Every structure is written in structure tokens, then in C-alpha cells.
Amino acid sequence: MEVTEAFTKVESDTSTNSRNEFRWLKEHAIAATKQTASPARQGWRQRLRALCVVRGRGRPLQYLLGTEYFGNLEIVCKPGVLIPRQETAASVTYLVNRLVQRRSQLPSRLRVLDLCTGTGCIPLLFHDELYSAIAKHPRLELLGIDLSKDAVRLARLNWQEQLKDQTNVRGEKSPRVQSLERTNFMRANVLARVASDENPTTPSVEGLLSDASASGEVRSEWDILTCNPPYISPRAFNHTTARSVRNFEPKLALVPAERPGLSDDEAGDMFYPRLLEIADFVRAKIVLFEVADLEQAQRVAEMVVSRNAFERVEIWRDDPSQVNDHHDHTGDLKCVRLRGEGNGRTVVAWRAEGLDWLGE
Ligand SMILES: C[S@@+](CC[C@H](N)C(=O)[O-])C[C@H]1O[C@@H](n2cnc3c(N)ncnc32)[C@H](O)[C@@H]1O
Known part of the structure; x- marks a missing residue:
């Protein structure tokens, strides 16, 4: 040919x-x-x-070229690990911009935990954008967790690439590099409540954090919890996902593991109740969860509201930075504000302790 x-x-x-x-x-x-x-x-x-x-x-172009841009970062991509998407980057950038607007209120140390980290793109972009925007920045600590060995290996590679890019030719380490060095990528299963749930060799997030904090490796408390989990329902995977995604990107990254007796929506939403439990465990002040569309965003926002633990809940659309004057509210959830333009993309919530950082 x-x-x-x-x-x-x-x-x-x-x-x-x-x-x-x-x-x-x-x-x-x-x-x-x-x-x-x-x-x-x-x-x-x-x-x-x-x-x-x-x-x-x-076969996706990014697997052939070997990289994809995610904000300003060139992220290494390999088959077996999801290719980062621009909408995800837009949510991370918007979160950082909101924090930067209230920089004087930020604590001297900020810990960010990213679950289902894949290539590690979310914590690496968070770090890059916060350090680019604020001269006097908080001391950042980052931890990315994934179930897939390939993902954790690739996230570590991306981290090493960023460290290389940012260390100067004389090998001197700026505060930005020193903070990037306070990054870890580890394996755990978000869905497991205890290590023996599904895969006895992979710990639960709670188990991993308890053990790692006992040995001084990482903390068990995290200020910001981010996650772009597998959220596609089995039906949507079979009927609406593009062929190149279905055939070439890992199903583990797209569709939650099948459990009998769940409706299609429940199957697609499987990660969110666990993410909220983990948010309580790590005492996250801010949570940011990616979703498939506005319908799923509304269901997830409802789960957040019903826990009564968060002061503010917002749904961010694909481009949350676009000003939307109608002060949109969603369905029956009068307290949930919609921001930006495009499809519903992210549910963001913050507790009373996060009000100083993200505002009212
Ligand atoms: C939608 S991808 C997100 C990847 C990356 N955060 C991004 O935004 O490009 C979901 C990720 O969740 C991981 N994953 C799937 N099931 C998991 C589980 N039970 N526990 C932890 N990670 C899981 C997959 O390996 C995949 O890397």
C-alpha cells in the first residue's frame, strides 16, 4: 500500500x-x-x-509519536496507558488559576494526591503551573497512585523527564526542582477497601498510605485529592466510544471492572463513592473528579452533596475558564454551580477549610 x-x-x-x-x-x-x-x-x-x-x-497518533502535550508539558505516551486529554488539562489549569488568585491565603505547604494517575500528567501539570504562576509558592508534595504497573512505570518516567528538563546544565537544583523531587508514584487499588478485596498483592489506598506514612515515606493526609477515574459505562463503551479508543487504549483506564447486579449508570459511577471515602480518610480539603458528561456530573454532585461534608460543590464544563453569566445551577441541585462552556467535565468540591483557598 x-x-x-x-x-x-x-x-x-x-x-x-x-x-x-x-x-x-x-x-x-x-x-x-x-x-x-x-x-x-x-x-x-x-x-x-x-x-x-x-x-x-x-492506532492513536500519540502512541506512534510517543508524546502528547498536556498544558505546556510534553508527556511520554505508551500503549497500555491512557493518552492524556486536553479537557483534563483545562480543569487542572483552572484549579491552579483559582488557587493562584488567592495565593496570599495558601498554606506554606500543599499536598496533592492524584488517584488513577496514568501517565502522571495531572500532578506534573499541577506542579508546573503552580510554580510558573507564583514566585513565593507553597512547598508542594505530590503523590500519584495507579493500579496498573505500566502506568506507575510510565508516570515515574514522565517525572524523571520533567526533572531532567528543569535541572540546569550545571546540575544545579532550583527550588522548583527540589519541590518536584518531593513526588512519588505508587501502586494501589482505589476500589479495594482492604488488600484482600480483589487483588491480594495490591494494597488499598488506605492500606498503602497507612504503611507508607508509618515508615515516613509519604503522609496520610492530603490537602487536594484529584482523580480522573475509569468512568465509562459498559453500554457507552460498546456503543459510543470511538473505535481507536476502544481498540487501542486500555479498557482498565476507561471502564470500571464489571460487577454483577449494577445498572449501567451505577457501573460507570463505581469509583466515585470510593473516592469520597478516600477523601475523608486523607482529610482532603478540595476534591476534583473528572466525569463523562453533565448527567454523570449531576449524579456525582448529588453524591457529594448528600455527604454533607463540603461547603461548596461546582460542576466545571470542558472549558471552565469561559465566563458564563447565567450563574447556572443544575437540576434540583440548587446549591451546585455550573461553570464554563461545553459538556460537564469535572465535579469540584471544597470543605470549610478550603474556603480561603478557593473562595465562596
Ligand atoms: C481515565 S485513566 C486516567 C489517567 C490519567 N489520570 C489521565 O488523566 O490521563 C484511569 C486510570 O485509572 C487506573 N485504574 C483503573 N482501575 C483502578 C483501580 N481500581 N485503582 C487504581 N487505579 C485504577 C487505570 O490504570 C488508568 O491509568
């Missing part, structure tokens, strides 16, 4: 996108060929042809 012929098979792409993708793949093929020292190396055209064929079969 000719290179271009293979390429035009790319699923549901506009021609401008296809041309851009072709250019990126070509640049990638040329660079990869230059880096290969072997005399038997493939020429770049041969390499490009092979890339176009697999792209034409639907």
Missing part, C-alpha cells in the same frame, strides 16, 4: 488533520532514522510507510 493511500484510511479525520498528522509522522520517521546507528537501518520512507499503515488501522 502506498504511504498516502494508507494514510487516507485514518478514521474520521478531516483532510487538514490528515495533512498535519502526515507531516508529524514524517518528521518523526526522519528523526528516528537519524538516531539509529545500525548500518542495516531502515530508510525514513520505509519507516514512514510502516507508521502510516498502523495509523490507518486506527
